[in-house]
Amino acid sequence: MGLLMQRVLIYGLPSQKRQLAAVLVSQGVTEGVPVQGIDEAEATRRRPDLVIWLTQAFHDTGALAREALALDQRWHPAPLLLVLQGPIQPGALPLGELPIAGILQNPDAPTLIQALPVLMSGGRVFDVHTPPAVPPGEHQGLNGVFSQGLAQIQTQAKRVTAQLKQRPGALVRWVLEGQQRELAMARALVVTLHATTARTLGLKGLAPTGVSGGEELAPVSTGLTLRSRTAKGLWDTINQRLQERIARNPQPLEQQLLVLGALAPAPRAALLRQLLDQMGLALQQVRREGLRGEPLLECWRDLEEEIMLHGLQGLGGAYLRIPRNGALVSVSERLLAMELPGPEALNLAPRATVEPMLAALVRAEPVLLGGRLLAPDTPAALLHLELLLSDWLLRMGSALAGLVLEESSRWPELRRFLLRPDLLPTRQLERLRNHINSRERYEQLILEPLRIYESRRELLLLQGDGVVTRMLIDPRDQELRQLEPLQRLVTLSLELRDALGPQLRVFSQRLGDLLVTVLTQIIGRGIGLIARGVLLGLGRTLQGSGR
Numbered sequence: 001m002g003l004l005m006q007r008v009l010i011y012g013l014p015s016q017k018r019q020l021a022a023v024l025v026s027q028g029v030t031e032g033v034p035v036q037g038i039d040e041a042e043a044t045r046r047r048p049d050l051v052i053w054l055t056q057a058f059h060d061t062g063a064l065a066r067e068a069l070a071l072d073q074r075w076h077p078a079p080l081l082l083v084l085q086g087p088i089q090p091g092a093l094p095l096g097e098l099p100i101a102g103i104l105q106n107p108d109a110p111t112l113i114q115a116l117p118v119l120m121s122g123g124r125v126f127d128v129h130t131p132p133a134v135p136p137g138e139h140q141g142l143n144g145v146f147s148q149g150l151a152q153i154q155t156q157a158k159r160v161t162a163q164l165k166q167r168p169g170a171l172v173r174w175v176l177e178g179q180q181r182e183l184a185m186a187r188a189l190v191v192t193l194h195a196t197t198a199r200t201l202g203l204k205g206l207a208p209t210g211v212s213g214g215e216e217l218a219p220v221s222t223g224l225t226l227r228s229r230t231a232k233g234l235w236d237t238i239n240q241r242l243q244e245r246i247a248r249n250p251q252p253l254e255q256q257l258l259v260l261g262a263l264a265p266a267p268r269a270a271l272l273r274q275l276l277d278q279m280g281l282a283l284q285q286v287r288r289e290g291l292r293g294e295p296l297l298e299c300w301r302d303l304e305e306e307i308m309l310h311g312l313q314g315l316g317g318a319y320l321r322i323p324r325n326g327a328l329v330s331v332s333e334r335l336l337a338m339e340l341p342g343p344e345a346l347n348l349a350p351r352a353t354v355e356p357m358l359a360a361l362v363r364a365e366p367v368l369l370g371g372r373l374l375a376p377d378t379p380a381a382l383l384h385l386e387l388l389l390s391d392w393l394l395r396m397g398s399a400l401a402g403l404v405l406e407e408s409s410r411w412p413e414l415r416r417f418l419l420r421p422d423l424l425p426t427r428q429l430e431r432l433r434n435h436i437n438s439r440e441r442y443e444q445l446i447l448e449p450l451r452i453y454e455s456r457r458e459l460l461l462l463q464g465d466g467v468v469t470r471m472l473i474d475p476r477d478q479e480l481r482q483l484e485p486l487q488r489l490v491t492l493s494l495e496l497r498d499a500l501g502p503q504l505r506v507f508s509q510r511l512g513d514l515l516v517t518v519l520t521q522i523i524g525r526g527i528g529l530i531a532r533g534v535l536l537g538l539g540r541t542l543q544g545s546g547r
Contacts, residue, residue, distance in 0.1 A: 006120055007036055009043045009078070011071065012054030020054065023109050043075075050120050051075045057086040057105070065098060072100050079119045083107060084128075099378075105129050118227055126224040126379040149190045157183045229377040231364040235283060238361075238386045239276055242393065246272045248464045256467045257460075258436050259398045262405055267315055267418045272397050274314035278307040279393075286362050296358060297351065304348070304396075305340065311400050312336055315418065322413045331414065338403055346399035347440075349392040352474055353457065357388040387470055391459040394467065405433060449487040452476045453494055 008024065010017045021037035038048060053071055055064070072080040079101030086106070102115060102125035115125040160179050168176065226237050249269050253261035260268060282303040291299055316332030324334070340346075359365040360381070366373040367381040374381040408414045408429065415424050423429045451458060457472040483491065 006034060006049045006116075007038045007043070007046060008050045008052060008116070009038055009040065009048035009075065010052050010054065011040075012052075012083075016054045020052065020112075023113070048075060048078045050081065050116060051078050052081045052083060054083045055085070057084045068098060068100055079122075081115065081119055081125070083112070087129075099375075102126065103128060103379075115225075118225060121227070123228060123233070124224070124226040124377055124379075126226075126382075150187065153183055153187045153190065157187075224379050224382055226377055226382065229364070231283075231287065231361055231376075234364065234376055234382065234385065235280060235361050237382065238389055239280060241386060242276060242390060242462060243273065245462050245464050246276075250462075250464060250466045253467060257394065257398055258432065258439070259401045259405065260394065262419055262423060262432060263401050264418060264420055268397075268401075271311055271315045271400060272393060275307060275311050275393055275396055275400075278310045282307060283361055286358070292359075292363065296362070297355065300354065300358060308340060308396065308400060309336060311396070312338075312403070315400065315404065320417065322417060324411055324413065331417070334411075335404070335407065338407060340403075346402075347395060348399060349388075349395050350457075352476075353388050353391060353459065353472075357385060357392065360385055361389075387459050387461050390462045394460040394462060402436075405429075405436075409433065445486055446490055449483060449490040450494070452479050452483065453491040 010020055012020070017037075024037045038046075051071060053068065057064075068080065068082055081102040081104065082098075082100055084103065084105045101119050101123075104112065104115060104125065105128045107115070107127065111127070118125055157180065160176050160183065164173065164176050164180075167173075223241075224237065226233055228236070246269050249265045251265075253268070263271065282300075285303070286296065286299060289299070312335040313332045316330070316335045318332065320331045321328040322331060323329070356367060360367055360376040364376050367376050367384055368374075369380060369384050376382070376385065404414075404418055408419055408423075412426070415429065419429070423432060455473055455475050457474050457476075459470045459472055461468050461470055480491065
């Protein structure tokens with residue numbers, strides 16, 4: 001028996017409809033499913049299996065959203081795929097909150113064809129390209145100085161490149177090529193100086209605003225493909241995206257996450273993959289037991305300890321044996337024999353971020369984001385869940401990497417297999433450990449109380465080119481009451497500054513007014529009288545000498 005033909009209704013300009021219909025005919029079958037383009041007249045007789053709307057990304061985003069919703073409601077339950085042509089400004093259209101099945105921006109033919117079976121089987125596809133965002137603190141302090149320097153170098157490099165494209169004479173070309181080399185050297189110097197300063201002062205990494213050759217940054221693509229809207233489908237999508245980023249093995253981790261970046265690239269990637277695999281198995285176990293609320297969190301604490309043990313076992317390998325005190329010792333057995341500290345000492349992901357992540361990945365519950373409950377299969381909720389899972393993964397990996405660093409200080413041979421080559425000397429390893437300890441104390445005593453008092457959480461997002469931080473506004477009153485005395489002094493200093501700040505501003509304003517009055521009315525008038533008397537005396541003297 002032949003396969004059932006899937007009917008696709010296309011909205012758009014006639015030329016666009018003909019072009020897309022030709023693509024469907026040329027492809028013929030997509031993943032074993034025959035696809036046929038139909039018009040609106042035929043769709044009224046036979047309901048379509050998929051509706052595609054081809055349109056330009058015009059500025060009236062409200063009208064675009066209303067029309068998309070109207071089409072979705074008219075042809076329900078057929079899924080609607082919105083294909084946008086042209087650029088989209090970030091935040092201009094709440095694409096992630098529209099309850100339509102798919103949104104693609106400027107897709108090529110293979111991407112569009114691959115999305116059709118996903119949508120017709122009940123999944124979602126969301127791929128929108130937006131300009132790369134700049135972190136809020138990028139243009140503040142020393143980071144701002146380095147960022148402005150890179151931006152100026154990039155602007156000048158673009159100007160020189162544009163002049164070279166005009167094919168100038170030999171002498172001018174030599175001068176321009178020399179300027180290109182100087183700009184490349186200047187950019188390398190700025191990046192090197194920032195890296196040195198960042199290691200010393202603990203600054204966050206620069207956003208990639210400057211690139212060699214004056215090339216523009218590629219737009220950021222969401223690239224979400226959700227084949228199933230169940231909790232398992234959510235996990236499969238997020239897990240695949242994080243696995244792809246781990247496979248790229250970003251090198252900037254050495255500066256962004258000192259503890260996790262101390263591991264060699266291969267063991268670090270193996271550790272993160274092992275943690276993700278074990279979390280997937282733990283989620284399957286929790287789904288089978290059907291837990292929720294406090295029983296779920298208690299079970300998850302036990303499962304987290306098992307995940308850590310499996311992560312250490314995978315980090316050491318099943319058969320790796322290396323010398324220790326004259327005997328061959330199994331690395332995994334030695335790592336598993338270590339005593340695991342408590343969750344507070346390991347700085348694992350807190351309950352406030354773990355609880356909503358588990359609720360969505362176990363029971364597909366809605367996600368609270370921006371004061372609204374969103375379905376977990378919406379792109380905005382998916383990206384938020386990805387952020388929560390990435391934060392858990394990086395904090396868990398950093399905790400295990402810290403245990404490995406401590407063990408490596410007592411087991412020198414272990415450094416050859418698990419740590420970076422530059423950490424093989426004892427001096428370099430101890431220098432790194434001291435730097436990590438000082439940063440952790442500063443984080444614990446100063447930065448974390450500030451975040452708690454300001455109701456902010458710092459979340460870590462793993463990307464293909466490193467790790468970026470995202471700030472989540474979340475009330476933390478209970479944690480504020482549990483602060484230690486030294487941490488509470490930091491919050492009290494902030495409260496004192498907030499209380500005295502307005503009064504000091506009023507006092508300085510009044511003092512400034514008083515100084516202006518004294519300078520203009522008293523001292524200025526007195527100087528004017530003295531000058532007038534001197535001039536009168538000089539006038540009389542001149543008159544007397546004239547006689």
